[in-house]
Amino acid sequence: MRIRGFIVPAVAALVLTAACGGNEPPPPPAPTGPTQAEIDAANQARQDSIDAANAAREAAAAARAAEQRRQQEMRRLRTTLTDIVHFEYDMADITPESERKLRAKVDILRNSPDIRLRLEGHADERGSNEYNQALGSARAQSVRDFLTGFGISASRFAMVSYGEERPLVNRSDEEAWAQNRRVEFKITAGEIQVSDRDDRQ
Amino acid sequence: MTRWMRFWTMPALVFIGGFLISVGSARAQEEEFPGVTLGLLYETAYQPALALKPFAGRLGGEGPVAQVEAIIGRDLRYTDRLQVMDSLPEALVGGDIDYGLWDKLGAVWLLSGRLEGAGEGYVLSVELHDVVYGEVRNRGRFRIPDAESPDFRLATHIVSDAVVRWLFDEPGMAASRIAFSRRSDDGQTQELYMIDSDGENFRRVTRYGSITLSPTWSPDGKRIAYTSYKSDFPRIYELNLETGEERLLEPVREGDYITPTYNPNGREIAFTITGGAQSGLFTYDLERDCCLTHLSGGRWNDLSPTYSPDGRWLALNSNRLGTATPQIYVMPAGGGEADLISPYLHGNEGYYTSPDWSPVGDFVAFHGRIGRFGRYQILVADVSDRGRRLRQLTSEGNNEDPSWAPDGRHLVFVGRRDWGTGLMVVDTATGNIRLLLRGLDIRIPEWGPSLAVDGPDTLRGGGF
Numbered sequence: 001m002r003i004r005g006f007i008v009p010a011v012a013a014l015v016l017t018a019a020c021g022g023n024e025p026p027p028p029p030a031p032t033g034p035t036q037a038e039i040d041a042a043n044q045a046r047q048d049s050i051d052a053a054n055a056a057r058e059a060a061a062a063a064r065a066a067e068q069r070r071q072q073e074m075r076r077l078r079t080t081l082t083d084i085v086h087f088e089y090d091m092a093d094i095t096p097e098s099e100r101k102l103r104a105k106v107d108i109l110r111n112s113p114d115i116r117l118r119l120e121g122h123a124d125e126r127g128s129n130e131y132n133q134a135l136g137s138a139r140a141q142s143v144r145d146f147l148t149g150f151g152i153s154a155s156r157f158a159m160v161s162y163g164e165e166r167p168l169v170n171r172s173d174e175e176a177w178a179q180n181r182r183v184e185f186k187i188t189a190g191e192i193q194v195s196d197r198d199d200r201q
Numbered sequence: 202m203t204r205w206m207r208f209w210t211m212p213a214l215v216f217i218g219g220f221l222i223s224v225g226s227a228r229a230q231e232e233e234f235p236g237v238t239l240g241l242l243y244e245t246a247y248q249p250a251l252a253l254k255p256f257a258g259r260l261g262g263e264g265p266v267a268q269v270e271a272i273i274g275r276d277l278r279y280t281d282r283l284q285v286m287d288s289l290p291e292a293l294v295g296g297d298i299d300y301g302l303w304d305k306l307g308a309v310w311l312l313s314g315r316l317e318g319a320g321e322g323y324v325l326s327v328e329l330h331d332v333v334y335g336e337v338r339n340r341g342r343f344r345i346p347d348a349e350s351p352d353f354r355l356a357t358h359i360v361s362d363a364v365v366r367w368l369f370d371e372p373g374m375a376a377s378r379i380a381f382s383r384r385s386d387d388g389q390t391q392e393l394y395m396i397d398s399d400g401e402n403f404r405r406v407t408r409y410g411s412i413t414l415s416p417t418w419s420p421d422g423k424r425i426a427y428t429s430y431k432s433d434f435p436r437i438y439e440l441n442l443e444t445g446e447e448r449l450l451e452p453v454r455e456g457d458y459i460t461p462t463y464n465p466n467g468r469e470i471a472f473t474i475t476g477g478a479q480s481g482l483f484t485y486d487l488e489r490d491c492c493l494t495h496l497s498g499g500r501w502n503d504l505s506p507t508y509s510p511d512g513r514w515l516a517l518n519s520n521r522l523g524t525a526t527p528q529i530y531v532m533p534a535g536g537g538e539a540d541l542i543s544p545y546l547h548g549n550e551g552y553y554t555s556p557d558w559s560p561v562g563d564f565v566a567f568h569g570r571i572g573r574f575g576r577y578q579i580l581v582a583d584v585s586d587r588g589r590r591l592r593q594l595t596s597e598g599n600n601e602d603p604s605w606a607p608d609g610r611h612l613v614f615v616g617r618r619d620w621g622t623g624l625m626v627v628d629t630a631t632g633n634i635r636l637l638l639r640g641l642d643i644r645i646p647e648w649g650p651s652l653a654v655d656g657p658d659t660l661r662g663g664g665f
Contacts (some may be wrong), residue, residue, distance in 0.1 A: 127555035127570075127577075127642050128505075128568065128601055129601075130459065130505045130518070130554065130603060131647065133459050133460070134475050134502035137475035138475070141475075141476055159476045160434050160435065160457060161457050162412070165384075165391060167388070182353050
């Protein structure tokens with residue numbers, strides 16, 4: 001379309017020019033028209049504009065892809081940061097699996113100094129409601145102690161225990177209990193920073 | 202029947218030490234404990250028969266008379282101290298009292314009553330007759346509001362407690378209420394509810410749309426305090442039940458504020474702060490509305506405090522031994538050395554929580570994980586003996602969170618059975634268990650104090 005858009009008006013201009021004579025038929029005009037140089041220049045300009053448009057499109061696509069990757073990475077980091085850690089029955093000790101999960105969170109917390117977390121401790125339904133409030137609190141405390149042990153400031157964490165009052169799985173079997181003995185991580189402030197290193201992943 | 206027979210009606214508490222005694226019709230179910238042999242064993246107490254002579258009344262309708270009579274009859278039956286003969290033929294109404302006839306019917310005591318209109322409301326005159334001696338033992342006149350009044354049932358329960366006082370010279374529990382939290386069907390919220398001692402008058406107390414639990418009663422029964430998550434973090438609030446006024450116990454320290462309990466002096470609340478810089482037990486001065494005092498704490502949890510009736514001691518729940526399993530301790534109310542009263546044995550620690558100190562004596566009730574199936578049962582320890590005298594009161598299902606009635610004899614608790622969850626009452630003397638409320642997801646009941654204090658409502662409640 002661009003090509004035709006350029007040529008058609010040029011030809012029309014020629015025809016109009018030719019048609020504009022007086023009564024006297026003018027002498028046959030010298031065969032004038034765009035010189036080869038002019039045509040080349042026009043073609044070049046056209047090509048440049050196409051290239052520029054393509055470049056802009058590619059840049060935009062690249063930026064979009066980068067943003068998408070960044071978003072994806074952010075989601076991944078958010079998932080890692082808020083990944084629930086679980087506990088043994090009646091215990092507040094960090095299990096090896098929880099330790100792996102918490103170490104992954106430490107990196108994110110270091111790279112994103114604005115992030116504030118609310119650590120929500122929970123217990124399964126067995127035992128007394130009041131003791132389980134204390135148990136949930138001990139679990140949240142245990143998680144905070146682990147994270148501050150890696151140099152993360154304690155002021156970045158708020159803690160609360162829900163005891164057995166907010167089960168994740170509302171059943172009474174071993175599997176449900178295992179799911180319900182947990183600490184949840186809620187982001188209350190700050191943005192997750194995606195570093196360049198993370199960006200390339 | 203003679204007067205000394207009344208001593209038989211005292212709860213006969215039997216302790217089994219080292220071996221199991223089989224007594225007559227007593228039920229026994231063995232439960233092995235290190236150092237202590239624990240089981241269900243009750244001596245069948247003598248329960249004298251009390252006949253309720255159909256109450257008289259010259260009123261427009263028979264409604265209130267029958268209602269008052271029914272309420273008192275059930276209250277007296279619920280004391281587990283009497284065989285109550287009520288709903289007797291109308292033919293027995295009125296006239297002189299033929300003690301010989303009542304003696305033949307097997308009654309030891311006879312309660313007669315007359316309800317009369319008195320402007321607004323009624324006056325109920327009751328007489329307690331000693332059938333054996335053939336004489337009136339006590340009489341009293343009580344003001345009862347109209348049957349439509351919200352205080353109608355309470356005023357009637359106060360009469361029941363006066364009769365219990367006449368008979369046994371001990372506090373009753375009829376004029377009292379039980380607060381508890383109830384989980385919503387979707388499991389998202391828990392609100393506080395209340396019922397009367399007889400299971401009637403079910404009503405909702407809070408509407409926070411949040412988790413609210415661990416109610417505790419002020420000694421005068423006019424206020425309750427509890428933990429609520431309504432501000433997102435657990436905090437302790439006090440609610441005036443008469444005015445509806447509510448106040449927050451100012452959280453001057455970081456942490457979760459949980460498990461409040463009133464000091465019997467009514468001026469302080471003891472509770473637990475967890476998760477903060479200094480966890481443990483604290484008291485809050487209600488009169489000055491400030492001022493935390495630290496009682497105990499450390500890297501462990503001290504929680505669920507409960508005061509002795511004289512306010513000098515606290516029983517509490519703690520895992521200070523470093524194990525994952527909580528135990529019950531008693532310590533001076535101002536803090537200090539704590540004595541273990543739950544049956545701890547290294548390597549077989551058990552799990553004991555939710556202590557509640559009897560309002561009239563040296564007994565602390567709690568629940569523990571017992572036996573092969575790891576179920577929770579209600580236990581009562583004699584604190585004067587540092588818990589060496591321990592009795593188990595339940596054996597079916599799971600039973601948690603006992604709370605003493607103001608009579609110091611009954612306990613309310615949450616019982617879980619195949620059919621669901623209910624609020625149950627056990628008589629610690631006979632072991633009788635009855636269901637008070639069923640089918641609701643109930644948590645942490647707290648039995649309030651007796652509301653049967655001599656007040657303007659009692660025209661004359663004393664004996665001769």
